Amino acid sequence: MDIGLIAQQTVNGLMLGLIYSLVAVGFTLFFGVLDVIKFSHGDMLTWGVFTAFSVYLGLTLIGLAAPVLILVIVALVAMAAIGFLGAAIAKVLIIPLKGAPPLNTLLITLMLGTVLRESIRLFYPDGANPKHFPALLPDWSHSWGHFTLRFDNALMLLTGLLMIVLVQLVIKRTKLGMAIRAVSQDEETARVMGINFNLVVYVTFAIGSALAAFAGVIYVLYYNELSFNMGLLLGAIGFSAAAVGGFGNIYGAIVGGFLFAMLQSIGAAALPFASAYKDVFAFGVVIVLIAVKPTGILGEKETERV
Amino acid sequence: MQNPLLSISNLGKKFGGVTALVDLDLAVPRNRIFGLIGPNGSGKTTFFNVVTGIYPATSGTVVFEKEDITRFSPQKVYRAGVARTFQRSRLLLPLSILDNITLGDHSQLENGLFFNLFRRRALAAQYRQLLDKSRDLITIFDPGLADRIFEPVVNLPMISRRRIEICRALISNPKLLLLDEPSAGMTHEETHRLIDDILQIKDKIADLTIIIIEHEMSVMERITDHCAVLNFGQKICEGTYQQVAADPEVQKAYLGVD
Amino acid sequence: MSEPSRTHASLLPSVAAVLAGAVYMVFFLAGESQMVVFGLLVGAVLALAAFKHWRVLDAVGQSARDHQGPFSIVVVAAVAAVCLYFYDDAFVLFLLGTVLVYVLTCLGLNIQFGFVGVMNFAGASFFGVGCYTAAVLTKHTALPHLLIIVLGGLLAALLGFVILIPVLKTRGHYAALVTIAFALLFKTFLEVNDTLGGPQGLKAAGLNLFGWDVGRDIAIGDFEGSFYLGYIAVILLLAILGFIMARRMEDSWIGLNMDAVRLDETVSACFGQSIPRWKITAFTIGNFYCGVAGAFYAMMLGYIAPTNFTFGDSLILLSIVILGGLGSLWGTVVATGIVIIIPEKFQVLQEYRFLLFSALVIAILLFRPQGLLPRPLRGYRTLKSLPGKS
Numbered sequence: 001m002d003i004g005l006i007a008q009q010t011v012n013g014l015m016l017g018l019i020y021s022l023v024a025v026g027f028t029l030f031f032g033v034l035d036v037i038k039f040s041h042g043d044m045l046t047w048g049v050f051t052a053f054s055v056y057l058g059l060t061l062i063g064l065a066a067p068v069l070i071l072v073i074v075a076l077v078a079m080a081a082i083g084f085l086g087a088a089i090a091k092v093l094i095i096p097l098k099g100a101p102p103l104n105t106l107l108i109t110l111m112l113g114t115v116l117r118e119s120i121r122l123f124y125p126d127g128a129n130p131k132h133f134p135a136l137l138p139d140w141s142h143s144w145g146h147f148t149l150r151f152d153n154a155l156m157l158l159t160g161l162l163m164i165v166l167v168q169l170v171i172k173r174t175k176l177g178m179a180i181r182a183v184s185q186d187e188e189t190a191r192v193m194g195i196n197f198n199l200v201v202y203v204t205f206a207i208g209s210a211l212a213a214f215a216g217v218i219y220v221l222y223y224n225e226l227s228f229n230m231g232l233l234l235g236a237i238g239f240s241a242a243a244v245g246g247f248g249n250i251y252g253a254i255v256g257g258f259l260f261a262m263l264q265s266i267g268a269a270a271l272p273f274a275s276a277y278k279d280v281f282a283f284g285v286v287i288v289l290i291a292v293k294p295t296g297i298l299g300e301k302e303t304e305r306v
Numbered sequence: 307m308q309n310p311l312l313s314i315s316n317l318g319k320k321f322g323g324v325t326a327l328v329d330l331d332l333a334v335p336r337n338r339i340f341g342l343i344g345p346n347g348s349g350k351t352t353f354f355n356v357v358t359g360i361y362p363a364t365s366g367t368v369v370f371e372k373e374d375i376t377r378f379s380p381q382k383v384y385r386a387g388v389a390r391t392f393q394r395s396r397l398l399l400p401l402s403i404l405d406n407i408t409l410g411d412h413s414q415l416e417n418g419l420f421f422n423l424f425r426r427r428a429l430a431a432q433y434r435q436l437l438d439k440s441r442d443l444i445t446i447f448d449p450g451l452a453d454r455i456f457e458p459v460v461n462l463p464m465i466s467r468r469r470i471e472i473c474r475a476l477i478s479n480p481k482l483l484l485l486d487e488p489s490a491g492m493t494h495e496e497t498h499r500l501i502d503d504i505l506q507i508k509d510k511i512a513d514l515t516i517i518i519i520e521h522e523m524s525v526m527e528r529i530t531d532h533c534a535v536l537n538f539g540q541k542i543c544e545g546t547y548q549q550v551a552a553d554p555e556v557q558k559a560y561l562g563v564d
Numbered sequence: 565m566s567e568p569s570r571t572h573a574s575l576l577p578s579v580a581a582v583l584a585g586a587v588y589m590v591f592f593l594a595g596e597s598q599m600v601v602f603g604l605l606v607g608a609v610l611a612l613a614a615f616k617h618w619r620v621l622d623a624v625g626q627s628a629r630d631h632q633g634p635f636s637i638v639v640v641a642a643v644a645a646v647c648l649y650f651y652d653d654a655f656v657l658f659l660l661g662t663v664l665v666y667v668l669t670c671l672g673l674n675i676q677f678g679f680v681g682v683m684n685f686a687g688a689s690f691f692g693v694g695c696y697t698a699a700v701l702t703k704h705t706a707l708p709h710l711l712i713i714v715l716g717g718l719l720a721a722l723l724g725f726v727i728l729i730p731v732l733k734t735r736g737h738y739a740a741l742v743t744i745a746f747a748l749l750f751k752t753f754l755e756v757n758d759t760l761g762g763p764q765g766l767k768a769a770g771l772n773l774f775g776w777d778v779g780r781d782i783a784i785g786d787f788e789g790s791f792y793l794g795y796i797a798v799i800l801l802l803a804i805l806g807f808i809m810a811r812r813m814e815d816s817w818i819g820l821n822m823d824a825v826r827l828d829e830t831v832s833a834c835f836g837q838s839i840p841r842w843k844i845t846a847f848t849i850g851n852f853y854c855g856v857a858g859a860f861y862a863m864m865l866g867y868i869a870p871t872n873f874t875f876g877d878s879l880i881l882l883s884i885v886i887l888g889g890l891g892s893l894w895g896t897v898v899a900t901g902i903v904i905i906i907p908e909k910f911q912v913l914q915e916y917r918f919l920l921f922s923a924l925v926i927a928i929l930l931f932r933p934q935g936l937l938p939r940p941l942r943g944y945r946t947l948k949s950l951p952g953k954s
């Protein structure tokens with residue numbers, strides 16, 4: 001394999017890793033504040049993408065022609081809408097189930113994911129078929145030998161990394177982040193300290209969901225295609241990434257996301273005859289890792305209080 | 307002490323930065339009621355959890371019946387003859403009283419797949435035996451509960467739940483019974499009824515040693531033969547209840563004076 | 565000591581209910597126009613609501629619980645009668661056969677989820693293992709078909725071992741993750757695997773039992789019936805067997821042990837339970853049920869394709885279990901009927917079934933988490949009726 005190809009693979013892997021990390025961070029945030037797995041997360045991404053696509057269609061319809069401006073509006077609207085949807089779901093479905101067995105929440109959100117997915121398939125115009133998403137970034141590129149670095153890819157990677165850093169800063173440095181961490185550590189104490197628990201949960205779900213929408217926008221900009229069931233596998237991957245990194249730990253989610261992408265690349269390289277097995281390989285390794293270390297790579301061991 | 311049932315030496319337990327038990331030495335004599343006292347968070351429950359194998363000890367040893375059980379799993383500790391109740395009552399709420407008590411007798415039951423699926427008559431015989439045994443046991447505490455043995459425990463008041471929990475621990479005839487604040491959540495009067503029951507049980511079963519954790523001092527005074535006091539995970543005093551109660555250090559620990 | 569005296573309910577209410585149900589099924593299944601079927605459906609819901617209001621349902625339930633044996637026999641007889649009524653209607657018979665196949669599958673999932681609490685999101689995959697086993701073995705070997713059905717179950721159980729360790733080692737949601745990944749990958753695997761027919765799938769030979777070609781129409785004297793009657797007879801027997809085994813498991817120490825593991829692992833451990841043991845037992849037996857059902861289904865259907873074994877199908881199977889009530893065996897039977905028959909009778913709904921059932925499960929989990937027919941408390945009733953020899 002020549003250097004150019006490897007470099008190409010690396011960019012590809014980084015891009016996927018970034019997307020997975022963004023999804024995984026959502027999983028980890030939700031788990032942190034409420035100890036729940038919100039499996040509809042992948043389908044929230046799909047909804048984000050379809051919102052973005054609809055907004056794009058709307059904007060071109062009213063004659064807006066500046067692609068970059070369109071992109072910014074599209075991304076912001078998608079993030080806001082999905083963030084809002086995430087908070088609403090937390091209010092209607094997740095907080096009411098707080099006392100129930102944790103598996104119920106997982107089940108409910110899984111079913112919710114199906115509802116989200118199926119409603120796109122059934123109710124979005126021609127929703128059952130994949131759609132083309134236009135390239136909204138300029139197609140500048142620079143070549144070194146066989147390797148071509150596309151400007152849009154570089155920009156997407158950069159924005160994505162910035163987004164991760166931003167979330168990290170919000171969690172670590174702001175008052176809001178402190179409230180989120182307090183709730184994650186110990187709900188009761190956080191309440192006693194006067195933190196509005198429900199509000200923190202809503203905001204956390206809004207942030208996580210908006211991140212999923214953001215990840216979705218990057219995903220369609222990269223692959224230029226969207227379909228109603230794109231979120232299912234992405235959700236499962238984000239879940240695995242969060243699990244293998246250690247639930248409740250943001251760094252863990254990021255590490256897990258990039259790890260998963262790396263495993264896929266290794267799988268694709270090692271099994272060139274059957275690239276469909278790259279996911280089997282990646283999931284397999286992740287599952288083994290979880291079996292060996294159930295708390296995840298960066299997760300801390302917590303003993304249940306008896 | 308000669309031939310104690312349970313001897314603890316140098317036992318330590320840390321949770322990350324929190325030290326719950328420090329260099330604990332205890333010898334629990336046979337067939338006695340041994341009291342464990344200490345302010346909140348002093349490590350009493352942790353001691354039970356380490357002995358029963360729920361938490362691994364950070365250091366030290368636990369010897370039960372001359373056998374080192376420090377590294378035993380909870381299952382093996384139970385099979386060695388140690389049964390317990392939980393501070394926050396942990397019954398299987400949707401299940402019946404009978405099922406909850408039966409669970410305690412796991413090691414006596416035939417658990418094989420073939421036996422349970424195909425040897426139904428033998429199973430039925432075992433079931434009848436167990437039903438009688440559970441009824442007899444719960445009757446000692448509360449005959450009313452024996453009549454309601456097929457009802458779910460979720461509807462029962464705290465005192466009944468505590469009684470069932472003690473029956474669950476007793477049905478396997480353990481050598482050592484660990485009671486973690488059996489009176490938590492009860493009225494004063496209920497507490498004393500429960501203590502009567504425990505004394506009655508102790509009389510009926512010859513070979514039974516009990517370690518009891520309690521905050522209610524009158525209870526401790528009434529039933530224990532011997533007490534140890536923990537503070538910040540350390541044993542600060544040991545002796546009969548009167549000796550312990552008179553100890554200035556204990557009073558200091560309870561009043562929170564430095 | 566004697567039982568606390570409680571008057572036994574009469575057998576009558578439950579028998580009447582089963583008869584009414586059978587007659588209703590006949591009308592419902594025979595209904596041609598969508599309006600009639602819809603009317604019947606609404607009628608059933610209203611009638612049930614009214615009966616519940618008048619406490620008729622409680623009486624029926626009590627009667628059924630007090631007379632489990634006779635009640636079960638009446639139910640089986642009623643199912644047989646309904647099938648015989650439609651003796652030459654291949655569509656209805658196939659539908660009823662499919663319901664029974666899924667009853668068996670969901671009983672297996674109920675053992676896993678309802679009894680021991682292991683959530684299996686790959687039910688359709690294990691079912692698929694059974695299907696492919698049957699397709700491949702009927703084509704390439706001369707093994708007796710009954711053996712092939714058993715092998716389908718064994719292979720599914722065996723494949724379950726692949727993901728067993730993570731299922732055991734880790735708490736609830738990891739088991740969910742692992743089975744979800746398994747379900748997603750299983751379909752991909754089938755689609756790219758050319759020896760297993762790829763996306764087109766495989767043909768499976770019809771069932772042949774000891775020389776009886778079940779795939780042939782039945783003619784006994786003047787009576788001529790669809791060959792599906794034969795298939796129904798076989799799957800009915802399998803489902804009954806599966807039901808009895810599940811019931812025995814429930815009414816035994818194993819059921820108690822599994823409940824304990826599901827409800828509180830710490831307490832179970834403190835009373836000597838081996839937690840992996842019961843999880844493995846339930847998971848393996850459940851997958852065996854799925855595989856057996858799948859192997860039979862492949863033979864009844866004649867062909868199989870990966871599209872039958874998607875993650876969505878697994879979710880439908882799990883929906884059945886939740887809808888019926890966790891751990892409730894009769895609930896599973898009733899819920900399977902509802903979930904499989906209704907979309908088939910309403911072609912309009914067919915397209916929307918994933919959406920509808922997901923929404924239904926959300927509603928159930930929010931408002932009636934114990935399911936349609938909540939699991940009764942273990943009363944060891946099947947043991948009490950046995951003569952004692954102690």
Ligand SMILES: Nc1ncnc2c1ncn2[C@@H]1O[C@H](COP(=O)(O)OP(=O)(O)OP(=O)(O)O)[C@@H](O)[C@H]1O
Pocket residue numbers: 303304305306321324325326344345346347348349350351352353393
């Ligand atoms: N699973 C755990 N993880 C972390 N810390 C723990 C855990 N269990 C107990 N601790 C800590 O260990 C210390 C001792 O707790 P323990 O429950 O043993 O006290 P206790 O004497 O039983 O108190 P109480 O009278 O309130 O029941 C406490 O500081 C507690 O916070």
Ligand SMILES: [Mg+2]
Pocket residue numbers: 350351352393
């Ligand atoms: Mg305590």
